[in-house]
Amino acid sequence: MSSNPIMQFQDVFTMAAEAQTISGSIEIASLxxxxxxxINTSGALNYTLTGLINQQRQPHLHITVQGTLAMACQRCLEPLSFDVDVDNVLHMVHSEADLDSEEDELNAILAGSDAPEKMVGSDMFDIFNLIEDEVILSIPVANMHDVCDEKLPTSSGQKASAFDVLAKLK
Ligand SMILES: [Zn+2]
Structure with missing residues (x-):
């Protein structure tokens, strides 16, 4: 999006130190x-990134992303929109050595810790890649209608009845 003034690469540590906020929209087609x-990549997602320093003097990045994705139901394959609502805080560290080991992370989860996930930041941090990561993580593994039949156009009704027949044969 050439009209977008937001730079893809940001210094997240300066953002945190100066409590900077950047917001904009990103074309879904670019993800x-x-x-x-x-099933359709038109439209855009709105995002906000806010840097902050917590009480332990650690740099963090608060990310929110909102918008609607045109997906397909994984059960009936008919259109199903998914409302993106990312709201996450990341603890920005300076190197991979500062990251928790997978064992530490697992222990923290088991201990019910709500400490923010650590991520390696930089002065040339790819915020568009982060937005894409966070959106992908927010999508349910099985994105399906609550009740498929109600959303089906009549022309696809035969599919459902064919499944019913198969189910009875089992
Ligand atoms: Zn469905």
């Missing part, structure tokens, strides 16, 4: 890792 899961 290429998402494309396979979408």
């Amino acid at each position: 290429t890792r998402l494309a396979d899961d979408l």
Whole structure:
């Protein structure tokens, strides 16, 4: 999006130190890792990134992303929109050595810790990649209608009845 003044690469430590906020919209079509899961890539997602320093003097990044993705139901394959609502805080560290080990992370989860996930930041941090990551993580593993039949157009009704027949044969 050439009209977008937001730079893709940001110094997240300066953002945290100066409590900077950047917000904008990102074209859904530019989120290429998402494309396979979408039936339509038109539209955009709105995002806000806010840097902050917590009480322990650690740099954090608060990310929110909102918008709607045109996906397909994994049960009936008919259109199903998914409302993106990312609201996450990340603890920005300076190197991979500062990251928790997987064992530490697992223990923290088991202990019910709500400490923010650590992520390696930089002065050239790819915020668009982060937005894409967070959106992908927010999508349910099985994105399905609550009740498929109610959403089906009549022309697809035969599919459902064919499944019913198969179910009875079992
Ligand atoms: Zn469905």
